Amino acid sequence: MRELTVVFVTQDDPIYVGTFWLEFSKFANELRENGIEIKKIVVLKPLGKSSKTELLKQLFNFYGLVDTFKLGLKFIKSNLTKNPMVSVVRDLNTELIYAQSVNTNDFVQQVKEVDIVFSIAASEIFQSTLLNAPKYGCFNIHSGPLPNYKGMMPVFWQMLNGEKKIGITIHKMVEKLDAGEIVLQDFVDISDVRSLDEAIKSTKKHAASMVKKFLLTFDDILRNLSAQERILQKGSYFSFPSRKHAKQLKKRGYKLI
Numbered sequence: 370m371r372e373l374t375v376v377f378v379t380q381d382d383p384i385y386v387g388t389f390w391l392e393f394s395k396f397a398n399e400l401r402e403n404g405i406e407i408k409k410i411v412v413l414k415p416l417g418k419s420s421k422t423e424l425l426k427q428l429f430n431f432y433g434l435v436d437t438f439k440l441g442l443k444f445i446k447s448n449l450t451k452n453p454m455v456s457v458v459r460d461l462n463t464e465l466i467y468a469q470s471v472n473t474n475d476f477v478q479q480v481k482e483v484d485i486v487f488s489i490a491a492s493e494i495f496q497s498t499l500l501n502a503p504k505y506g507c508f509n510i511h512s513g514p515l516p517n518y519k520g521m522m523p524v525f526w527q528m529l530n531g532e533k534k535i536g537i538t539i540h541k542m543v544e545k546l547d548a549g550e551i552v553l554q555d556f557v558d559i560s561d562v563r564s565l566d567e568a569i570k571s572t573k574k575h576a577a578s579m580v581k582k583f584l585l586t587f588d589d590i591l592r593n594l595s596a597q598e599r600i601l602q603k604g605s606y607f608s609f610p611s612r613k614h615a616k617q618l619k620k621r622g623y624k625l626i
Contacts, residue, residue, distance in 0.1 A: 371588045372404030374483040376503075378411045378471050380492040383596070384443050386451040388570050391575035403410040408483055409464040410454070411471060413492045426590055431615055432625055439626040472496045478578050487580065488542065490623050497544055507542040510580060512572045514554060515540060516604025519547040526607045526618075529618050534558050535572050539583050541594065546557065547606075552590045553583055564624040 374540050429437045458465045478503045488509040513523030514536025534556040555607035557575045562568045
């Protein structure tokens with residue numbers, strides 16, 4: 370078992386990304402016992418938006434008035450209770466840092482000292498200097514069965530297209546988005562799921578188990594990495610959905626929240 374030092378980059382989203390972290394922190398002892406050291410968790414702005422107004426506008430354009438209100442209540446509830454990241458960083462025995470960017474020279478120099486940088490819904494595109502800085506590179510987990518469902522909101526698009534299993538992929542990061550070598554892929558059955566909210570939470574929990582597996586089996590992944598093909602132009606890409614698309618999902622019998 371290879372000892373690893375890891376830096377995670379994520380975004381400030383207590384509703385959905387927070388679900389991943391609460392699940393992942395359950396594996397803290399197992400990770401430590403196997404020589405996995407999480408040096409820090411770096412938190413970026415949600416969805417890469419420069420202001421809360423801009424973020425709210427995008428969410429409103431998708432969810433509409435009623436579901437945006439429901440989402441707001443969930444956000445308020447999460448802030449009234451203890452920030453989930455407080456217990457996460459305690460359990461993982463790591464450092465929590467809020468940052469404007471991870472493409473700064475200072476951050477790049479820091480991660481040259483670690484083995485892996487891992488993106489958990491990171492809301493900033495990694496530049497080449499960052500991608501090449503860690504010893505073994507940067508990796509990302511994407512809630513779509515790459516090479517299909519590249520882009521934004523992959524869980525939503527899979528549900529809209531009638532998929533009964535949601536694909537999740539861990540891949541190496543390269544300059545082209547969602548285009549590195551696939552190292553792990555799995556599927557979550559959503560046959561009994563009735564809302565986008567429930568489906569996203571299910572995939573976040575399963576993603577936590579996949580990241581744990583990735584770290585604990587990294588020796589095998591590293592041996593096989595050179596034999597993997599990059600995700601090229603094939604597949605499908607989706608942008609952030611609109612209100613029209615949300616209405617189409619509701620017609621399929623699903624709720625948003």
